[in-house]
Amino acid sequence: MKQETETEMxxxxxxxxxxxxxxxxxxxxxxxxxxxxxxxxxISNKKGEPEWLTKWRLKAYEIWKKMEEPHWANIDYPxxxxxxxxYYSAPKNISDGPKSLDEVDPELIETYNKLGIxxxxxxxxxxxxxxxxxDSMSVATTFREKLAEKGVIFCPISEAVKxxxxxxxxxxxxxxxxxxxxxxxxxxxxxxDGSFCYIPSGTKCPMELSTYFRINExxxxxxxxxxxxxxxxxxxxxxxxxxxxxxxxxxxxxxxxELVAHDNAExxxxxxxxxxxxxxxxxxxxxxFVTKRGACRGNSSKIxxxxxxxxxxxxxxxxxxxxxxxxxxxxFYSVALSALKQQADTGTKMIHIGKNTKSTIISKGISAEKxxxxxxxxxxINKSATGARNYSQCxxxxxGEECGAHTxxxxxVKNTKSHIEHEAxxxxxxxxxxxxxxxxxxxxxxxINLIVNGFCKEVFRELPMEFAxxxxxxxxxxxxxxxx
Amino acid sequence: xxKIENLHVxxxxxxxxxxxxxxxxxxxxxxxxxxxxxxxxxLAQVLAGxxxxxxxxxxxxxxxxxxxxxxxxxxxxxGIFLAFQYPVELPGVNNTYFxxxxxxxxxxxxxxxxxxxxEFMELIGDKIKLLNLKESLLKRPVNDGxxxxxxxxxxxxxMAVLEPKLALLDETDSGxxxxxxxxxAGGVNAMxxxxxxxxxxxHYQRLLNYIVPDFVHVLVDGRIINSxxxxxxxxxxxxxxxxIIEEAAG
Numbered sequence: 001m002k003q004e005t006e007t008e009m010x011x012x013x014x015x016x017x018x019x020x021x022x023x024x025x026x027x028x029x030x031x032x033x034x035x036x037x038x039x040x041x042x043i044s045n046k047k048g049e050p051e052w053l054t055k056w057r058l059k060a061y062e063i064w065k066k067m068e069e070p071h072w073a074n075i076d077y078p079x080x081x082x083x084x085x086x087y088y089s090a091p092k093n094i095s096d097g098p099k100s101l102d103e104v105d106p107e108l109i110e111t112y113n114k115l116g117i118x119x120x121x122x123x124x125x126x127x128x129x130x131x132x133x134x135d136s137m138s139v140a141t142t143f144r145e146k147l148a149e150k151g152v153i154f155c156p157i158s159e160a161v162k163x164x165x166x167x168x169x170x171x172x173x174x175x176x177x178x179x180x181x182x183x184x185x186x187x188x189x190x191x192x193d194g195s196f197c198y199i200p201s202g203t204k205c206p207m208e209l210s211t212y213f214r215i216n217e218x219x220x221x222x223x224x225x226x227x228x229x230x231x232x233x234x235x236x237x238x239x240x241x242x243x244x245x246x247x248x249x250x251x252x253x254x255x256x257x258e259l260v261a262h263d264n265a266e267x268x269x270x271x272x273x274x275x276x277x278x279x280x281x282x283x284x285x286x287x288x289f290v291t292k293r294g295a296c297r298g299n300s301s302k303i304x305x306x307x308x309x310x311x312x313x314x315x316x317x318x319x320x321x322x323x324x325x326x327x328x329x330x331x332f333y334s335v336a337l338s339a340l341k342q343q344a345d346t347g348t349k350m351i352h353i354g355k356n357t358k359s360t361i362i363s364k365g366i367s368a369e370k371x372x373x374x375x376x377x378x379x380x381i382n383k384s385a386t387g388a389r390n391y392s393q394c395x396x397x398x399x400g401e402e403c404g405a406h407t408x409x410x411x412x413v414k415n416t417k418s419h420i421e422h423e424a425x426x427x428x429x430x431x432x433x434x435x436x437x438x439x440x441x442x443x444x445x446x447x448i449n450l451i452v453n454g455f456c457k458e459v460f461r462e463l464p465m466e467f468a469x470x471x472x473x474x475x476x477x478x479x480x481x482x483x484x
Numbered sequence: 485x486x487k488i489e490n491l492h493v494x495x496x497x498x499x500x501x502x503x504x505x506x507x508x509x510x511x512x513x514x515x516x517x518x519x520x521x522x523x524x525x526x527l528a529q530v531l532a533g534x535x536x537x538x539x540x541x542x543x544x545x546x547x548x549x550x551x552x553x554x555x556x557x558x559x560x561x562x563g564i565f566l567a568f569q570y571p572v573e574l575p576g577v578n579n580t581y582f583x584x585x586x587x588x589x590x591x592x593x594x595x596x597x598x599x600x601x602x603e604f605m606e607l608i609g610d611k612i613k614l615l616n617l618k619e620s621l622l623k624r625p626v627n628d629g630x631x632x633x634x635x636x637x638x639x640x641x642x643m644a645v646l647e648p649k650l651a652l653l654d655e656t657d658s659g660x661x662x663x664x665x666x667x668x669a670g671g672v673n674a675m676x677x678x679x680x681x682x683x684x685x686x687h688y689q690r691l692l693n694y695i696v697p698d699f700v701h702v703l704v705d706g707r708i709i710n711s712x713x714x715x716x717x718x719x720x721x722x723x724x725x726x727x728i729i730e731e732a733a734g
Binding site: 427430431432433435436437438439440441442443444446450451453454455456457 | 532533534535555556557559560561565566568571572573574575576577578581582583585586587589590593625642646
């Protein structure tokens with residue numbers, strides 16, 4: 001029966017392609033809301049993609065249609081109408097944005113000022129009509145030349161599809177398959193752009209790669225797709241995000257990030273994300289439903305995820321490591337802050353397959369005001385993973401009376417010759433601690449910052465230096481006024 | 485320096501202090517002694533500005549200002565230091581960084597520039613010797629995992645760095661062995677000058693052998709029932725609180 005329907009559907013699909021061909025006007029720059037096969041073909045065509053990728057997307061769409069939106073996470077939001085979303089729009093016409101910073105939410109401007117963001121950059125972030133891309137264009141070009149000398153490929157994924165199809169074809173969807181989860185399937189069908197990075201064998205990437213330097217940055221936000229491959233004996237550190245609260249008209253963000261590390265290769269992936277969290281009632285904030293996974297394919301390979309999450313009204317993400325190679329290592333360091341009415345359900349998965357694989361999980365959740373913070377982590381030791389070790393530490397810090405912290409560690413151990421350690425703690429910033437600091441002359445706000453920074457130290461030290469400083473400042477600004 | 489007049493204090497509706505009068509001048513050291521529950525620690529906390537204590541009556545004038553009108557951190561910046569009976573732990577917060585933050589907050593309050601790292605290290609180097617503190621304690625989180633004695637020494641170390649005008653020592657001797665007591669008292673004594681004053685709150689006379697007070701006050705049921713010089717402390721030790729209370733009543 002099932003077989004039959006599938007065959008039927010496939011037939012229908014094959015015919016459809018034939019029947020309708022390309023009906024959407026490819027000259028138009030923005031699609032009306034709605035999702036169907038034509039929309040996907042339109043996107044693929046707009047990007048000038050080869051046929052295999054169009055088919056790959058359409059298959060993802062078929063899978064997605066049969067899936068249901070997951071609701072197991074400890075988050076609460078009104079139903080999303082996927083047909084009400086527009087899945088493609090070309091870079092915004094300059095005249096559509098606010099005319100000047102005067103038209104932008106003053107609270108947002110205040111935050112920019114507190115973070116010390118220069119005026120021109122504020123305008124870009126707030127979407128003010130300025131022609132500011134020129135600078136980053138030239139920077140990016142020199143930057144890419146330097147990388148090319150080492151054989152490092154770093155470009156938009158849409159470009160990689162054309163320039164390096166063999167690599168994209170080999171790795172795309174190899175870590176996060178299309179049927180992995182609802183949002184990954186959706187992303188696979190409709191992703192518009194993202195980063196592609198390949199580090200050849202024996203190469204240490206000469207600089208930290210940051211999305212900031214990527215050409216074509218605009219309008220890739222909603223369904224971003226990132227693919228990073230570190231070949232044998234290579235090393236790369238990749239920085240994602242921005243400390244400034246970035247406004248975006250698209251409420252739903254469903255990105256996919258795939259990392260592949262071959263023998264003795266190491267990938268460090270650091271994120272400081274500060275999507276607009278919404279106002280005090282949580283209105284207008286971003287839903288960040290992202291799938292991030294790294295595969296330690298080679299022996300003695302290593303992948304480290306470090307994240308500082310302060311934004312979004314809802315965060316649903318579990319950067320994970322699949323440890324195939326013997327002696328491979330996975331690490332996850334996370335600070336997640338939920339203030340206002342923010343909800344975060346985040347954590348990691350460490351899947352041990354190879355022998356003597358090691359994983360470390362350090363998760364720091366901070367809840368303030370009405371924020372709800374959930375840690376959800378899974379450690380799976382497969383039968384083959386003799387000598388595997390995991391250390392997990394999940395700490396929660398509560399500020400105020402109305403917030404909450406929740407911890408859901410899942411352990412699945414199929415090999416008795418493995419070792420797992422789990423520690424968890426929940427603490428509150430005590431009035432006695434604040435009093436003690438104040439009695440030494442430190443103001444209440446500075447006292448909270450001191451304590452919060454102390455709490456996050458183990459994670460901050462995993463971040464590249466400048467990023468760590470920014471992250472610290474970001475937490476301070478995000479927590480401002482949350483204790484009264 | 486500080487003048488306390490008719491101070492009445494309640495906690496959750498319970499009367500703890502019932503009309504305290506006390507004046508402490510610059511250069512003086514006063515000891516407040518009393519049985520458990522007499523209100524000694526309350527007096528220290530009220531002067532530091534703890535929110536749980538409600539002042540229902542009375543005034544406190546400190547350096548010509550209304551002390552009760554100031555917030556906790558403002559009082560600290562104005563030179564009031566409380567050495568806690570139970571120092572609070574701040575996990576993750578580096579001891580040195582904490583102290584530097586405190587010192588800079590106070591300097592900022594007085595319109596002075598922040599102390600630079602070199603200068604600061606020099607300053608604490610001197611003070612740490614004074615208190616015979618292990619250097620490793622500087623790198624550890626504030627009071628986290630410290631022994632009882634280490635915590636008390638750390639309090640006096642902070643005091644030595646912050647150089648307060650009015651130091652309040654709340655049961656600083658509790659939990660200290662005799663050697664540590666000598667070191668801590670030595671630290672306090674080294675800081676005594678004509679410019680500052682100290683109020684020592686203690687149950688036992690022992691500490692006063694090392695920090696010799698100019699005045700001793702006996703606090704019972706929230707009132708000072710007897711005042712004298714250091715000999716009063718010795719008398720108290722000999723006779724016990726009950727006897728002194730009886731005598732005061734009679």
